[in-house]
Amino acid sequence: MTSPYPIPVTATQVGTYFVGQYYQVLQQQPHLVHQFYSDSSTLVRVDGNNRDTATGMLQIHALVMSLNFTGIEIKTAYSLESWNGGVLVMVSGTVQVKDFNSRRKFV
Numbered sequence: 448m449t450s451p452y453p454i455p456v457t458a459t460q461v462g463t464y465f466v467g468q469y470y471q472v473l474q475q476q477p478h479l480v481h482q483f484y485s486d487s488s489t490l491v492r493v494d495g496n497n498r499d500t501a502t503g504m505l506q507i508h509a510l511v512m513s514l515n516f517t518g519i520e521i522k523t524a525y526s527l528e529s530w531n532g533g534v535l536v537m538v539s540g541t542v543q544v545k546d547f548n549s550r551r552k553f554v
Contacts, residue, residue: 462526462536470538473511474519481508494551518543520550 473480481504484490490507492499492514501510521540529535541550 458526458528458534461534462524465526465534465536466521466524466538470519470521473516477511477514477516478508480511481505514542515545516542517545518550 469480469483472483484504484507486503488503488507490501490510492510499510501507519540519542521538523537523539525537527535537554539552539554541552543550
């Protein structure tokens with residue numbers, strides 16, 4: 448992976464750092480997680496036959512806040528190099544949602 452930094456950074460290092468930061472903010476300060484996105488970002492949530500799509504930071508903020516997560520557990524996190532120096536990160540785990548008795552799986 449080509450990096451503008453003098454010390455090479457691997458996709459695994461980028462992914463590990465991102466997952467740690469993103470999910471810490473999502474659990475502790477969900478009202479700030481939209482700052483990981485840009486106005487051209489899209490967040491999609493699929494739950495059975497229901498699908499929610501949010502585009503842009505404001506809609507993503509509203510969707511995240513509506514989810515009412517009370518706990519998140521990361522089971523796996525995989526990172527690999529992507530096109531043009533990017534990194535693709537895939538995370539799986541479980542979430543606890545307010546007013547729902549059992550944990551729900553996510554990817």
